[in-house]
Amino acid sequence: MMSTRESEDEARRLLALAAEDVPPSVDLVAGFQARRERRRFRRRHRPHAGLLIATGAVVAAASIAIAVTLTASPAPAPAPAGLAGPAGLTRAAMITAARNYRVNFLTIPVQPESGPAETTTGSFDPARGAGAETIDGVDIARYDGRYIYLRILPAARKIYEQNFHVILRPGQIWERVTEPKLHRSPFILMTELQAGSVASVQVLSPPGLVALLKGASHVRDTGRVSGPGWTGTAYSFQLSASMPVPSSKLSTIVTTRGTVDIDQQGRIRSLIGLTTSRTPHAPGGDGLTVSSVSLTFSGFGQPIPASIPPASQVIIRPRT
């Protein structure tokens, strides 16, 4: 029979034990910062009562505007003043990219002639800089923290040899490139987002994701959202970038409008949007392409198997 003192000491030991296995995923500072950003955003954009009444009409008008822009307008609509709030989104991208994650990326061209739908999957370990990507199940890129290994697909070998003036040995199916070379402008990242295929490499990786969402504007809280095992908040957003067409006065404009779901831990769970690319006033048409893109994030904190290809399979192009 225990004395009162013994019982109390036992309770102390048990409670200490019950509180010692703090999960490594808990990051109170990051979680708090994400909440704070959201609160600040809401405070900045708290609507007037009168505006609340008009919200339905505004949303309806915005939907129409988006549809018109995608089909007829020569350029994306200018950003309305005072609605930019990308900090929360950037923060979410940073929280998401801070630990291991898996991402599933589905891109579906709206015009059938633009090609088939493709699914890219990525898994990343930001601490080691390791990761891998596959497209429709085919190994397409591997990361080892220092280099990226890009797959030279069988159909692209000839083009590769012609473009880079090299002869590939049989079995050489990977090109080793240094990572910084692939970190490019928002335009390139957005084009990668739209294109899927081999070009999607990088946009899904931690730095690519953060760089992409840094450029978001028109970020608005659109309400609560949930998925299997999580709840959170949905935000609408817009990304837009342009690039001059060489030797002309034209520019290609790429725009993504969509929704990002952020869970209560401040991590991105999904990003769904429509990406359009066009070159207004281009002779022969503006080359409009529209793709629906969908990214789903999961496996937070789970180990990422990553291996680099054997040296015999890798080509390192000499610097030109």
Added chain:
Amino acid sequence: MARDDDAIDERFAAYVRTRGQHHLRVAVLLTGDWHTAEDLVQASLAKLYRAWPRLDTTTDPDAYLRRIMVNVHRSWWRTRWRRETPVGELPDPPATADVADRQAVGDQVRRALATLPRQQRAVLVLRFFEDLPEADVARLLGCSAGTVKTHTHRGLRALRTVLGPDADFVPVRRSTS
């Protein structure tokens, strides 16, 4: 003004870094699982943050946050409000047999605590994890010291009954003695 805000934020972040884990541990004992505990601490930190610029040097932020957590937890319990929380995504860290034993016992204790009435559980946590005197616990929970005594006595008895005199107690004693 922005610079003032930044300084406040930095001090607050420093506080969360140094004391957050401790309050998370208190929260898991109150709530029974880590996800809910994280929610509870985050919700409480948000409230503390709003009050942070008003806290003077004589206010102990730990005591303030503890009060907020107890109140938030009480309000959750009263409204039976529970959000769906992320589950099953984190890998189990590689554990040695001893660590695994301790985790299993820890989990068992959390589940046992969760079976106790909310007030009893709060009293046990505040008395024996936070090591607060009975008078402080009474003030925090808005009851008398006598009620705290009663809850303590009944809570300990209930905990012992739920956990039982089985072998799970043995590794705890062995590892901490």
